[in-house]
Amino acid sequence: MMTSNQTASTSSTVGARAYLEQMVRRYYSGLIDAWHYAGETEKAMESAAEAVRQGVWDQPLQRAREHIPGLSAQPLHDPAEFWFTSYLEESYPQIRAEIEQVLDTPLDPVAPSTNDAGLIRRGAWKQAHLFRDGRWQNRVSERFPITTAILERIPDVTVLSPGVITVSRVTPDTHIMPHCGPTNGLLRIHLPIKIPAGVSIRVADQVLQWEEGKCLVFDDSFEHEVWHRGTEDRVVLILDVLHPELSGDHQERLLRRQHNFEEQIVSFMRERGLRQVRVQDGEVVLTPDDTVRQLVETYLSGIGITGAELDGEEVQWERQDSQPGPAE
Incomplete structure (x- = not known):
């Protein structure tokens, strides 16, 4: 029978091991991102393949810094798996009308993305977060009261998700370089608002075109990138939801992030x-x-x-x- 001291020691060892594994994934991610930014796709994939050989990830195109084992790994998910996608699609005309009414006016909160600036090879990617860090961002959500009211009826993307709700705008001649989301514990949902000709997204090895008003659900821990070869801005409403197989301690830890800002600050400091x-x-x-x-x-x-x-x-x-x- 283990004593309390032995239990604490074991927990500390496991925690240190998990932290070390996360640091290795972070450094590998930085190396792969640097090769992609330099336009060295082959070297990026060689580094990803080496990481798989060393047991850092299970496959080269899925590279979450926080990898939760045991979750089914598929780049695309059927929107019909989620009850609220049909509700979003039914609400699309109202959401689009409100977003178009706000964009390019003095009330427009959509601005260049500072957090993701390193992913822009050329062009511009602008965003406004209605919801993030477990709470509504009132300065933005108040500009979109109809959209916010619709989304408040979906607890899966607010109460039960530590992700974001974002209005995302990409200008013509933009290339968002290949990258992976931070965790495989979330799935990303796109509700395409305005999709001109000439825009596409690659998720893993599949190149897709959005369809206005039709949800796209994908696992953004898989490598993905965006091209805009058209002449008008692309606008998408982005939402996050928990992976349907996530449960237990992993789910609790992700949900706890909504309210534990102290941990986020500490993580930010340690990373930098x-x-x-x-x-x-x-x-x-x-x-x-x-x-x-x-x-x-x-x-x-x-x-x-x-x-x-x-x-x-x-x-x-x-x-x-x-x-x-x-x-x-």
Whole structure:
């Protein structure tokens, strides 16, 4: 019989192992994303195949950073599996009318996506979150009262899902590079609002075209990318729902994320090597941990630079005994 100390030790070991596995997946994901961003598709797939050989993932095109074992892995799901997809499709005319009434007006909250900026090879991807982090985003949802009222009748995408509800807008000549969602515990639902000619999405090895008013359900932990070769903006309403086979502790952990903002902050800090974050006088102040601090000091002091500031594609350097100047 295990003592309480032995149980605690075992739990700690399991937790450390899970954290290590997640870090390995994160680093592999970063490597694969970097190859894709560089346009080196073959090298990206070689890295994904190597990760599978090392047991990081089960298959090269499904690369969730948080991989929940035992869930059926299929890129596309039948929308009829979910009771509310027919309700969404019936409500499509009302949702589309309201979204079109708001877009391109002073009330339009849809803006360039800062979180996903690294996925844009060219063009523009704009988004507005009606729901995220377990709560309605009132500044946005109040702009879409009819759509919000419709969605409030679907607990699967609010009360029972830690995902997002987003108005997504992609401009012509946009390419969103191949990428994978963070967990296989969620499925992604697209309700296409406005689909011009020339737009498509690839999920795993299948290239698809959206159909206005018809839900598309896919597992976004599979690699997917978007092309827009048309001449008008593509608009989609995005929703997340729990994987239908998810249960037990895994489900509870995902649902707990809706309310546990402290864990999200801690995860954010650890991923980025931060020791402290705070808001002071309206400014966000970030303090790096010792590892990041040492790296920065080593990189900068060795070449006589005291600071650097990114402004889009431009870099402003601060050099010892000199004024800031543009990148050489």
